[in-house]
Amino acid sequence: MDNYLTLLSFGDQGWGDEIAWGVLITVSLALATLPVGLFIGFMIAVAKQSEEWTLRTAADIYTTIFRGLPELLTLFLVYFGLQIGIQQLLKAVGLGGAIEINTFFAGVIALALVFSSYASEVFLSAFRAIPKGQYEGGYALGLRRGRVMRSIIVPQLIRIALPGLGNLWMILIKDTALVSAIGLTDILRQTGVAARVTKEAFLFFGLAFLLYLVLALISSIGLNRLEAYGKRGEQVR
């Protein structure tokens, strides 16, 4: 038992500090992906209900592709694809040398692609839940399109989309575990290294399992609060 405590302690003997760093990486990766994914997802949702068929088609192709590919494959495609693509580009302009893409950056891009294509569906169904009269009322008041969107539609939209986006956030946290495959030092990577070095696989992978569970618990508590806050204007029935 003491042995286990030493292994999990912070400092030279234990792996506590390495794993804490992994937790930090996992959380910051998810937090960095969130705004990017939300922004792209919102834009895609707006495009999907445009009157222009070209915009609708382009947006549909985007979601079909990134919802049809495994997340791990998307990650590899982005990581290796960007690396090879940039190398080819540099070779074309006469610059040689190997290029290493930052794994965190590749992770954010790949996760944002996946997150945004799912988020666009959530936003789209939220858009459809807002009656047309809300837009018309805004225009009747003389507000411009952007202003109607910002001041009338989005505040209602967020409230409707919140449960769906909450689910996506939980999925995002779980998907971050995949970046360990391209070598980013997240929870799973750090615990995996510790498991290999110390030969205590069950201890460390069990710890990783629990850490993800704790992250999920914290998220679901936070999301419940957020939803309650979003609903505070609604009548209690």
Place this chain on the structure above:
Amino acid sequence: MSVADTLIKAQPAPPDRAKRWTTARISGTILVMFWVAAAIGLVLYLYSAWDIAKIERYGPKFLSGLWTTLSLVGVSIAIGAVISLPVALGRVSKNPVISRIAFAYVYVFRGTPLIAQLFLIYYGLGSFRPQLEAVGLWLFFRDAWNCALFAFSLNTSAYQAEILRGAIDSVPRGQWEGAAALGLNRLQAFWKVILPQALIVALRPYGNEIILMIKGSAIVALVTVFDLMGETRRAFSRTYDFQAYIWAAVFYFCIVEALRNVWNLLEARLTRHLKR
């Protein structure tokens, strides 16, 4: 007072108003052209990278990897469906102990990444090798494929239990009462009245779950199972040829799209009595 005594002659329809190049139209056209260019680029790339030696060498491996993926997902979905039934019944049970246990089961498996579950089972259970050997289970857990099957079955059973519970909840209480009034006991009512109606509601989420499992199964490549992704990684590490990943993407995309369309047809067929 004047009365019109001639009718206005029939006029041709006014010409279409010229479509204006709005921002939306410009950006939409650019984006569609981007996708078209990407598709052409993809075909050209695969054409230029076509190497009959590589295709002959790795093509059959890709197909066997595809079979591994499909069989792994198929079997684990089936096992998961069997496990999910008692879990879903536990979730709707009025007994607080049973329903809490079922809730904890579902929460644990849905709250953690599938990859962490897989690593815990594949690498973690190695720590208990003597104990597992003593009960004769080591032979099962030694094989990565079995571990993946085990992890996937448990994981999908939790998701399927949630789907089933939602579907059972969606059947109105009157159906239970009606069945009871006809003299069916609770088991008969569940089996013959509730479940068939619940499964129709559950059809779409089930389809999504199968698609999620096919995509999620790619992670078994990380524990040395040579599924489609595993074969891709092997081919890429041997040849350093990026077309391996492109082919994998094409394969996965085709499976998912085929499944999605088949599922849409299936749903249309099974719910045709509900159409108005």
